[in-house]
Amino acid sequence: MALTLPTGIVWVAPIGEITGYGNVSRNLLRSLDLLNIPVHLVPIGRHEKEIGEEDRLFLERVNKPIEAIGEKPVLIIHAQPDTFPLIHFEGISFAKKIGITIFETDRIPPAWVEWCNAMDEIWLPSQFNMETFSRSGVDRDKLKLVPYSIQSEKYNQSFRPYPFHEAVKSFKFLYTCAFVYRKGIDLLVRAFCEEFSADEDVSLVLKIYVPSWHPHVDLPSLIRSYIPDLTNHPHIELIQDKIPIDDLLSLYHSSDCYVSTDRANGWGMPCMEMMAMGKPAITINWSGSTEFMKETNSFLIEPEAELEEVDVVLQQTLPGFYQGHQWAKVTTGNVRRTLREAYEDQEKRERIAKQARLDIEQKYSARAVADIIRSILDGTALNSGTASNQPYSLAWEGPVADIHSLAKVNRNIIRYLSSHSHIELTIGAFRPPFTQGTLTADVTVSHQYPPNFTVPVSKHWIVMQPWEFGSLPTAWYAPMKYWVDQVWVYSNYNKECYVRSGLDEHKIKVIPLGVDEHIFHPEVEPLALDVPAGFRFLFVGGTIWRKGVDLLIQAYTEEFRQDEDVSLIVKDFGTQSFYKGATSTAFLTAAAEAANSPHIVYMEQEYTEREMASLYKACDCLVHAYRGEGFGLPIIEAMACGIPVILPDKGPSADFCSADTAYLVDSTEVATIQPAIGSVPILSDVWWINTDLGALRRAMRYAFENRDEIKATGERASRKILNEYTWRHTADKAREAIEQLIHAHDPKT
Incomplete structure (x- = not known):
């Protein structure tokens, strides 16, 4: 049985850092923000000004006092598991304790197993980690797949050019990372220098910072040691300084292709960020980044069939983390081939970059991940160990x-x-x-x-x-x-x-x-209409009897006068296809041309989905007095765009409409005994919904006279639909139904 969402969340994480954990944590908080659950933030680690003013203001806005988290809060700790047992809150009884973490190699540190198993749930971003944590001894039933989210809209805009030095060539490969041995900087530099010559128009830009635990690394000297021939090599640009987020985005946008040679990748947030910009990215086809990087949207460096021991320096300096671990074995030859292909094949770069942006927007936006988090928090997600x-x-x-x-x-x-x-x-x-x-x-x-x-x-x-x-x-x-x-x-x-x-x-x-939330949302630009600029009612659908358009026309023409500043737009569907011969074209044309009637506009041209969204936004209220309806897609599309709706109080819309999000009109169920609907024989009685004409007139008049109030209702409706009724929600429910069916018939269960 599904549980309810928690009353609040205490979120413990390095939210002020520019590290991977910090960046991911702020993005996940944006997903939580869409669920309208109060969050109390407990920062750990440093607060670095480079996170930017936008993130700082966001953290201030979402941070609620501890008293706001209610009686059934959840504790979420986003950190390495050695932090989990250190976090205690006196006087708070948590409904659940959740850890969010990640690890990059073929297993996790042995000490992590006990700390993870002491939590109620562990959220991991990839199937790769689902396997490595489970194989290492973490209880599989505790593991939940929660991919990392991204502010996709943040990367889909124009950016100023990055101020590169004059020596930087036209085509720029970019790699940004902390200096850690597993990042494969040595592998990338060697492969780049062996594959390209000094006279080719290509540069490798390395944006690398040295973490506090490597204070004595001479990075320029180390990188020079990786270059096979110091007298003749392609151009390499090293950026060591910490830079603000706006400069980092400018650097991304001014580069042509991102490349990661991380031998063991927990996720690969810079790859994801570049992909969200519509830029091609390269990664090794192993570990966490394979969750979102596929052949269709990325250049993949193929590793060897067998793994290799983790770098000896890492095993010696951090034995508790890496002793006996393995990661991908990658040859410089495979890196060279992928770099060359990315450099020379412009058509493929453009094709995979386009697909990459689409995939990131659809699958890893804040809203998409919010849907996943909601299903886990309210108990509707399938257990990770089922079918x-x-x-x-x-x-x-x-x-x-x-x-x-x-x-x-x-x-x-x-x-x-x-x-x-x-x-x-x-x-x-x-x-x-x-x-x-x-x-x-x-x-x-x-x-x-x-x-x-x-x-x-x-x-x-x-x-x-x-x-x-x-x-x-x-x-x-x-x-x-x-x-x-x-x-x-x-x-x-x-x-x-x-x-x-x-x-x-x-x-x-x-x-x-x-609905497609990327098309139907409140920020849509209104469609330019040759219709008076006053109050606009809208009907969208096939103008057949069961849609109730005749009742709408009667209510509208009886309630409003010709001299009132009001229009009714009727957008018909299927007049030349699936409803051909069954629509009310002649009736509506006559109504629009009738003398002394209020203004009516009849439209039967076909619109794209984006044009339909703009049509909704160009109107003030959707009215749908249906007699019989399977669901009512135009209703939720209008609501998603922030347009208030007037509907019968019965029928399918009762699932997603309430007095808080719609104007519901009194209606009754009418039943008759008849042998068929048209030419289709039926089992017994027919019933339909009959909307009260007077109540419909009053609702339309109320909407016309209370525009500020209905606008607020439309805003609430938009939040409802975008939070609960996107196509991702539909597909997830379909998938759950399919997999429950398979699981129920699995002989093992």
């Missing part, structure tokens, strides 16, 4: 290229499921029924209309199918009751239709739909 880590094949059948909502749902769920390396995904398109032997998969999900009840060749079969009008079609009943393993619906209202039709409620899973 969620086991590979399986998934066939997804249904339209993907069309403009209607079914295809939109398929595209977005597929997009996120395909990011999971343990899912082997076959993407199907709308097609005739397949026959025995054409498809083999562990799980088949079919989402199309009409549904295809030809039994697929797979171990498990899921049908995703909304239904808006009470009793199910007769032809659906037997396959769904006896053949299908799970039925997915969009809302609890949909689920009720299935249960009242006689299906087992345990077979039916609610998979709510979502």
Whole structure:
């Protein structure tokens, strides 16, 4: 059973440092900030001015007094595990104690095992660390996968050029790191000098700082010792000074390709930052960075098949950490080949850089990681030891290229499921029924209309199918009751239709739909419309009877006068495709042209998703008096953009709307006995939602006259949708349902 979110969090971490731990900690706090959980900060370590004013002000804003964390707080310590037993708070009873940490080699220090097992949970950023910690003796059930987040929008802007010395060449490889032996600076310098000549237009820029535990390192001399021929080598630029964050971002942006030769990488935040900028990055294909760096978005240096002992200097100076450990064995030849390819193949650089930016924005933004943290804190995440880590094949059948909502749902769920390396995904398109032997998969999900009840060749079969009008079609009943393993619906209202039709409620899973938060959000620029600039109501959807557009027109024309500063925009869908011949085009055109009626604009042109977001933003209130609806994507898209909505108080929107986030209008359920919906025979009675006309008029008048209040309602609605109803939420619920189905039928369980 899902738990509730904690009342507050005490966060112990080096939040003021420019180290990796400090940078990661501030980014994770930004994800927590989106969950609206009070956080009390306990800094450890130094406070360094180089973190920048923006981060300093952010930390001040999120830091709440200890009294604000409530009665059921969680303690989170982000540090090396030797810190865990040192943190105590008198008088506070924590609901849970969580450690966040990382390690780079093939195992963890032996002393860490006991400290980690003493915590309730350990959050790790990569599958690599999930394996190394578990293999070293940490209880697998305590391990939770929480990837590092990034302020992706921070890197997607213009930056001033970095003031390089004149000797720096046009093409610049960049490596930024602390001076630690595992960072492979020796490997990179040797490979660069062996591969490139002094007369090639390329430089290697090394931004390296020497940590306090290496105070006597003469870095320039050490780097010179790595150069094979001091009389003739390509240009190397060394930057040793600490620089403010703005200068570091300028350095990133002014470089052409990031390269990391870290033999054992905990994560690789600089790689991630450069990728978020749309810059190509190189890394060794081993350890933590492989969580987000793949062949499709990075240049990968292949290591040798066998590992090698950690550098002898590290083993001697830090035996408690590294004695007996191993890391990637990498030859200079493999580094040379990858550097040369990155330098010469401009087309590949541009292609992987574009994909890199997209991947980082979609999978590792503050909001994306906030979703993961929420699922762990409220108990809805699958345990790391269940089938969620086991590979399986998934066939997804249904339209993907069309403009209607079914295809939109398929595209977005597929997009996120395909990011999971343990899912082997076959993407199907709308097609005739397949026959025995054409498809083999562990799980088949079919989402199309009409549904295809030809039994697929797979171990498990899921049908995703909304239904808006009470009793199910007769032809659906037997396959769904006896053949299908799970039925997915969009809302609890949909689920009720299935249960009242006689299906087992345990077979039916609610998979709510979502929005693309990068498109639908409050900062969208409004669309320029040839419509008076007064108050604008909006309807979006196919103008068919079940959408209730006739009721909306009646309420609007009876409530408002022609001389009032108000417009109703009706954005129709599918007039030339899936709703062709069924829409109210003639009725709406006549209404728009009627004398003495308030202003009506009828639109049937097709818009892109971004244009639709701008259309929502150009209006003041969305009204949807539906009679039957599976979910209502336009409703949550408008809400995500900060636009208030007027809706019936029944139906699917009850799942995501309340009096705090929407204007809910009195409605009743109307039922009739009839043999069919159109040409589709049904089991028994039909029911739909009838919105009270007077209540709808009053709600529209209230919105028109209380613009400041409804704007605040729209802002609350946006936070609700963006925090709980994105496509990542949808895909995660779909994945959990699939993996619970697999796990339930696993003979080992």
